[in-house]
Amino acid sequence: xxxxxxxxxxxxxxxxQRTIAKSNMYIKDGRIVGLGKExxxxxxxxxxxxxxxxxxxxNCHTHLYQSLIEGIGYDMHxxxxxxxxxxPIVSRMIPDHSYHSAKLAALEMIKTGxxxxxxxxxxxxxxxxxxxxxxxxxxxxxxxxxxxxxxDKSFAGMEADQGSGSIMHSREELEKDFQxxxxxxxxxxxxxxxxxxxxxxxASEQLLISSKKVADSLGIVxxxxxxxxxxxxxxxxxxxxxxxxxxxxxxxxxxxNSLFIHxxxxxxxxxxxxxxxxxxxxHCPAANSQLGxxxxxxxxMIQQGIAVGLGTDGAGSYTYDMFELMRMxxxxxxxxxxxADALTAEQALEIATIHGxxxxxxxxxxxxIEEGKDADLIILDFNQPHLMLTNRxxxxxxxxxxxxxxxxxxxxGQVVMENRQIVTVDEQxxxxxxxxxxxxxxxxxEAETARLLSARWNSTKxxxxx
Numbered sequence: 394x395x396x397x398x399x400x401x402x403x404x405x406x407x408x409x410q411r412t413i414a415k416s417n418m419y420i421k422d423g424r425i426v427g428l429g430k431e432x433x434x435x436x437x438x439x440x441x442x443x444x445x446x447x448x449x450x451x452n453c454h455t456h457l458y459q460s461l462i463e464g465i466g467y468d469m470h471x472x473x474x475x476x477x478x479x480x481p482i483v484s485r486m487i488p489d490h491s492y493h494s495a496k497l498a499a500l501e502m503i504k505t506g507x508x509x510x511x512x513x514x515x516x517x518x519x520x521x522x523x524x525x526x527x528x529x530x531x532x533x534x535x536x537x538x539x540x541x542x543x544x545d546k547s548f549a550g551m552e553a554d555q556g557s558g559s560i561m562h563s564r565e566e567l568e569k570d571f572q573x574x575x576x577x578x579x580x581x582x583x584x585x586x587x588x589x590x591x592x593x594x595x596a597s598e599q600l601l602i603s604s605k606k607v608a609d610s611l612g613i614v615x616x617x618x619x620x621x622x623x624x625x626x627x628x629x630x631x632x633x634x635x636x637x638x639x640x641x642x643x644x645x646x647x648x649x650n651s652l653f654i655h656x657x658x659x660x661x662x663x664x665x666x667x668x669x670x671x672x673x674x675x676h677c678p679a680a681n682s683q684l685g686x687x688x689x690x691x692x693x694m695i696q697q698g699i700a701v702g703l704g705t706d707g708a709g710s711y712t713y714d715m716f717e718l719m720r721m722x723x724x725x726x727x728x729x730x731x732x733a734d735a736l737t738a739e740q741a742l743e744i745a746t747i748h749g750x751x752x753x754x755x756x757x758x759x760x761x762i763e764e765g766k767d768a769d770l771i772i773l774d775f776n777q778p779h780l781m782l783t784n785r786x787x788x789x790x791x792x793x794x795x796x797x798x799x800x801x802x803x804x805x806g807q808v809v810m811e812n813r814q815i816v817t818v819d820e821q822x823x824x825x826x827x828x829x830x831x832x833x834x835x836x837x838x839e840a841e842t843a844r845l846l847s848a849r850w851n852s853t854k855x856x857x858x859x
Contacts, residue, residue, distance in 0.1 A: 394435060395433055395434065395436070396420050396421050396435065397420040397421075397435055397437045397803070398418070398434075398435035398439070399439045399772070400417045400441060400442070401415065401440055401441050402444050402772065403415050403445050403782060404418065404428065405786060406761060407761035407762065408761050413787075416429065416430070417429055418762070420803070424767055425766050428762070428764070441772055443776040444772050444774055444776075445772070445790070447746070447762070447790070448508075448746045448747070448769065448770055449507065449509065449759070449769040449770055449804065450506045451511075451703070451745065452502060452511065452705055452749075453511045453652070453675040453702030453753060454511055454512075454513060454616075454654050455510055455511070455513070455706065455707065456516075457494055457499075457510075457512050457514070457530075458486060458494050458514065458526070459707035460497050460498040461830055462478075462479075462831065463711055465478055465482070465835070465842060466708065468856070470684065471549070471624065471686070474684060476549075477841055478842070479708075480548065480549075481838040481839075481842055482834050482842055483518075484518060485518065486518050487518070488524070490522075490830050490833070491519075491522040491523070491526045492529045494526065494529075495527075495530050496823050496826070497823060497824075499533035500533070500820060502535060503533065503534070503809055504799065504802075504815065505714040505715065505799060506799040508804045509535070509537070509538070509753070509755070509769065510530070510535055510538070511538040511587075511614075511616070511652075512530075512537065512538075513542050513616060513654070514541065515543065515544050515560070516560065517542075524574065524577070527539055527578055531582050531583070532818065534804050534807055534809040538587055539585070541574055541588050542589060543568075543571075543591065543596060543604055544560055544562070544595050545561055545564050546594075546595055546597050547594065548560045548561060564597070564600045568607065575588075575611070583804070585613070587613050587652075588604050588608050588611075589608075589617045590617050591617065592617055592619070593617065593641065594628040601617065602644055602646070605646050613650065614650055614651075614652050615648075615651050616651070616654065619638060619654065619655065619656055620636070620637035620653075620658045620659055620663070622658070622686045623687075625637060625658075636658075638653070638656070638663035638666055639663060641653070642666050642670065647670035647672040648672060649670075649672075651672045651673065652674070652702075653667070653673070653675070655675070655676075655689065656674040657686050659690055659694075664690060664693055664694055664697055664699070668698055671700075673699065673700040673752035673753075675701075675702045675752060676691050677710070678722050678725055680706035680709040682721070683709040683710065683711065684709050691725075691736060692730060700748055701744050702744060702751075704718075705718060715745050716790070716794050716795050718745070719742065719745050719790075720792055722744060723737070723738060738790075739787055741791045742787055742791055746760050746761065747760035767805050768804075768805060769803065771802050773800065775798075779794075780793055845857055
């Protein structure tokens with residue numbers, strides 16, 4: 394007997410043929426065991442008539458520790474955003490804050506169709522922070538790849554004596570704690586672990602190189618922020634006399650298990666280096682736009698066969714809704730190239746599903762609906778005026794759908810949301826706890842955060858400049 398039978402759904406499979414067809418789906422022991430027309434006995438039957446069934450979305454880059462602090466820092470460039478908003482708050486994070494930050498983010502992701510998240514966690518004000526965050530994700534039922542972040546030089550260019558607190562640690566401390574964390578959590582339930590220095594700006598050369606060696610020896614992902622903003626490019630020029638990707642390649646940091654975040658400021662030569670070394674990247678269009686980073690050369694990277702995933706990043710994005718990001722990705726590339734076909738709806742959907750899985754090295758398990766793969770999928774209600782099951786489905790998913798159209802989320806064969814109701818956590822309790830913890834963080838930050846929150850409305854200048 395099947396565990397779950399999904400009937401009458403229009404399946405957007407993302408398989409190699411990109412098949413879209415009305416079909417039943419058979420799920421057992423956490424995996425998809427077939428598609429077909431036959432009705433088979435199952436413990437649970439879900440009628441998906443009038444609905445689209447598709448792979449769960451893959452969020453390839455987040456900073457979950459920032460989920461509780463939206464609504465304070467906005468319309469800021471990167472440096473004031475960090476110095477005046479982010480650091481005064483998060484440098485005081487403790488494990489309880491970390492747990493509830495991750496729990497809140499997981500809630501939003503599950504409700505908007507994300508089934509896999511890759512989080513870059515370097516907020517080691519307490520070494521237990523990442524453990525509590527991982528526990529929260531594990532309890533929620535979402536699949537996670539936790540990148541153990543490493544900072545030993547600076548945080549967003551801020552040295553230790555500039556107020557970054559205990560975020561940074563020595564390479565020896567970080568690598569020792571990583572090994573303990575890796576042993577405890579890697580491949581436990583739906584958790585896998587990666588490693589990665591914060592960025593080429595914030596980590597010493599030795600730390601960057603050693604993190605890649607650790608990743609290679611363990612067969613895991615190495616992830617870091619590369620060429621994301623102009624300051625990081627200037628920093629690499631100043632320290633090493635070359636561009637960001639050129640530097641990483643010269644130190645053997647590129648490769649099939651490397652995942653570079655943002656990659657906005659790239660030369661044609663650097664794009665070729667990424668392609669030649671099979672280095673994957675993550676595009677973060679909302680954060681890039683909010684912080685004024687620029688528009689990444691996504692269309693050019695795709696044309697060269699680079700695995701491009703999609704990430705919401707941190708509080709700068711103001712959303713974990715990957716449908717919003719798919720739409721933004723396509724629109725930004727059209728405007729960047731003054732060409733409506735620069736990046737298509739089909740390509741945007743690939744970035745959020747199968748190509749995102751490929752970027753994380755997980756395409757053998759997730760990213761498409763195929764027999765033998767893990768049953769990570771979502772069901773969207775198309776019985777709505779802005780959707781409807783008519784004409785072509787993909788442009789409606791990319792240009793019309795929202796995360797709120799997801800009615801059911803299934804991860805590894807477990808129903809974690811049904812009819813918009815989360816079944817793995819107490820949603821109201823999560824919201825109440827998140828509000829309490831958010832207030833604790835804000836109150837602990839004191840004067841500067843209080844000033845930002847109470848700044849008056851101004852129509853000529855940003856609130857933070859008054």
